[in-house]
Amino acid sequence: MDILAQLAVMGLAAFLGFELISRVPNLLHTPLMSATNAIHGIILVGGMITVAQDGPLWVKAVGFLAVFFGALNVVGGFWVTNRMLAMFRPPVKRVKRRV
Amino acid sequence: MDLDTTLTFLAYLVAAALFIVGIRRLRNPETARSGNTIAAFGMVIALAATLFVIEFQSLLLIGIAVALGGFLGALSAERVQMTAMPQMVAAYNGVGGGAAALIALSEFYHFQAEGGSSLVADITVPLTVLIGSVSFMGSVVAFLKLQEVAFTGSVTFPLQQVVNALLFLGILTLGANAFTGGAIVPFLSPVASVVSVLALSGLLGVLLVIPIGGADMPIVISLLNAGTGLAAAASGFVLDNYILIIAGTIVGASGTILTRLMSGALGRPLGKIIFAGIAASGAQKKGG
Structure with missing residues (x-):
């Protein structure tokens, strides 16, 4: 039954993902891509769980690399998105005031 | 609990x-x-x-x-320079996909060691490794293209699509070999099969992205981003972890829609980009 619950959650999450992205201004396409890129850095959770298990050295090394990659994805992803949004925020405001 | x-x-x-x-x-x-x-x-x-x-x-x-x-x-x-943002996103996306593939490999080892693997894991481990590894190497190629280090322009070779199809078949066979305990390719142990799936999927990732021109790279990166989301979701089934399923699926779904929006905004139909390789290798054949 566990798998059915998981599939149901996945179905709802997929629906939510489709619904969330609609009529987004072109300006925000790249930051949205970058932010969702950071969110799939959640894979770091999986890396932490897998590296915490016992295993031979090579499996530990694989897990270590996964955690390293995941952390790179999370920190780099959110950081770079923040820089992007910091850059184009003022011009957007000016355009709005003019209108 | x-x-x-x-x-x-x-x-x-x-x-x-x-x-x-x-x-x-x-x-x-x-x-x-x-x-x-x-x-x-x-x-x-x-x-x-x-x-x-x-x-x-x-x-x-x-x-x-x-x-x-x-x-x-x-x-x-x-x-990173503001102009180099797309390739930086590609790099972060790639390591995310790589992490998913490595996690699935590591978990598969643990399942094997404990002697108990479920049907769900049998399906989702090779799937996670496939998508994650394609996303990793695809992103590496996208990064190199945008950075203009290698693979600039459209790189094609004869019978590219046939090679891709054969690679995919090989990946499916090795995946099946992994969860049948080595019944198909007896000299490869289940764990070795998953490692092979990882390697071949990486090669497939390279071959899928090299024919696509640099101008279409942002759209390809968006597609690979959705792919990494799906890989994270698949790893959620491997690890029996809800946040991976939820967040991964949201990124997979929203990333797919976003890719369509981007290709629409740039006036580059998605089908045209993905099948650019076919068209290019076809033209090459005519020319030669």
Whole structure:
């Protein structure tokens, strides 16, 4: 039954993902891509769980690399998105005031 | 469920809600930056909650890996030129996909060692390794193209599509070999089969992206981003972890829609981009 619950959650999450992205201004396409890129850095959770298990050295090394990659994805992803949004925020405001 | 597991589960729900609010706020230029901050906060909650369900003695190992990855991520994100943003996103996306593939490989080893593997794991392990590894190497190629280091322009060779199809067949066979315990290719152990799936999928990732021109790379990166989301979701089934399923699927679905929006905004139909390789190798055949 566990798998059915998981599939149901996945179905709802997929629906939510489709619904969330609609009529987004072109300006925000790249930051949205970058932010969702950071969110799939959640894979770091999986890396932490897998590296915490016992295993031979090579499996530990694989897990270590996964955690390293995941952390790179999370920190780099959110950081770079923040820089992007910091850059184009003022011009957007000016355009709005003019209108 | 003990108390720690229950609390972690509830924290995951909070994190998922923060991701959703974050993405919602990212749709509006006025609130976009706060949306990113909210999503990042959700990530911190999910990561902190995970610490409560893992073995205490592995914290040092995790700490070192997170510190190294986080430092490199912060440094690269801070230093990168604004014009080089797309390839930086490709790089972060690639390592995410790579992480998913490595996690599935590591978990497969644990399943094998414990002697008990479920049908769900048999399907989702090779799937996670396939998508994650394609995303990793595809992103590497996208990065190299945009950085103009290698593979600039459209790189094609004769029978490219046939090679891709054969590779995919090989991956399916090895995947099946992994969960039938080596019944198809007897000289490859299940774990070796999954390692082979990882390698061949990486090669497939390279071959899928090299024919696509540099101008279409942002759209390809968006597609690979959706792919990494799906790989994360698939790894959620491997690990029996809800936050991976939820966040991964949201990224997979929203990334797919976003890819379509981007290709529409740039006037480059998605089908044309993906099948650019076929058209290019066809033209090459006519020319030669």
